[in-house]
Amino acid sequence: MNKEFFKFELLNICKKTGARAGLLHTPHGVIETPVFMPVGTNSTVKMLTNHHLKELNAQIILANSFHLFLRPTDTLIKEFGGIHKWMNYDKAILTDSGGFQVFSLTNLRDIKEDGVKFKDPKTGTEHFISPERSMEIQQNIGADIIMAFDECAPYPCSYEDAKVAMERTHRWLERCFKAHTKKDQALFPIVQGAFYDDLRIESAKVISSFDAVGYAIGGVSVGEPTDIKNRIVEITAPLLPVNKPRYLMGVGTPEDLLDGVIRGIDMFDCVMPTRNARHGSFFTKKGRKIIKNKEFEKDAEPLEEGCQCWTCQNHSKAYIRHLYRVQEPTAATLLSIHNIYFLMNLMRQARQSILNNEFDTLYQQWQSNLK
RNA sequence: GGGUAGGUGCCCGAGUGGCUAAAGGGAGCAGACUGUAAAUCUGCCGUUUAACGACUACGGUGGUUCGAAUCCACCCCUGCCCA
DSSP, X not given: OOTTTOEEEEEEEOTTTOOEEEEEEETTEEEEESEEEEBOTTSSOTTOOHHHHHHHTOSEEEEEXXXXXXXXXXXXXXXXXXXXXXXXXXXXXXXXXXXXXXXXXXXXXXXXXXXXXXXXXXXXXXXXXXXXXXXXXXXXHTOSEEEOOOOOOOSSOOHHXXXXXXXXXXXXXXXXXXXXXXXXXXXEOEEOOTTOHHHHHXXXXXXXXXXXXXXXXXXXXXXXXXXXXXXXXXXXXXGSOTTSOEEETTOOSHHHHHHHHTTTOOEEEESHHHHHHHTTEEOOTTOOEETTSGGGTTOOSOSSTTOOSXXXXXXXXXHHHHHHHTTOHHHHHHHHHHHHHHHHHHHHHHHHHHHTTOHHHHHHHHHHHHO
């Protein structure tokens, strides 16, 4: 165990909702939960610099070991003294294992018991990643939190396929823990089981039997309806150790985050704020908006009234719309800042309301905002 | 004045007798995106109609033909070359 490096303090469980607020201590700072973690696949949050991340007060970001293994290679990052030195970033970093690529690179991979054969999407070069190899890669990269190498099943998915993927994930988890030796890195196991309640329950139990710093729920937001996602989280989360952080992988929209928090989730990540920013849309309390739309042509107001993000403090919708339409990359930067701030700020507000035992009020407020 | 290349929908541009409301871009309008193969992808885009359809359209006018953006005649305009 990594008790000298990691500690989770569960500060409060909202009396009305069961939502949780806590502190996760890492070798690179304390993370206030619930938290939204921006995704920086290639060791940068797309369109942003470390300066932006500091301004946003990001406490932890993600990177992807599969992508970094291909380029610049994990060994190069190790030569540079690990990912924190590599990208000159001193806050916490989490790397995904490559498990999600097992799911998303459908036509470029071949899953076997030993591991997965992948083709580099850019060059076609074939590579092999096993649980042991994933651990080695992630230990070379050197993030604070590393993820188990799992198999994420698609939606929809037959019971048989879901079961096979889940059981393999469990066997791989055993191998991950055996291969994981660095004490200053926390290895999070991942619950699978697709959208079958009994599989999820079984997986949650198996995963919980491993002594870990935190636990993740994977395999959601792969195209399923919201109510199914919520049901899965609802039956899975309570089966995970109470006094450990719970990470819902790949989620999501502002509403998804609140849906997760109220079901006892502490950590989230999603590409949505940054990808949608690059594609021209931004979050508001009244839902997602598209900056290129004509309605914003002469709109002198910020993206969101009262928003304290740097973008909203400095620029109008009309200006950002113009930048987007003439394909100035700065538009994507400005929208990324806003979107990430929006989700991080939502989690800050959630945290405060949980500490006050009134998360229900915030939750209901959001529901009515959207109507 | 002579020669030559051309004039196509908002713009660029393909098309040289029917399969053409007319390829493909761009612009415009709208939409999608959930552990990032994504600064990407999708739909609409002459007028009218809910739609079927109807109407108008390939510089202009006239002609050949069952049928013309495409062939013929004359005219107008533009680029380039020579005087």
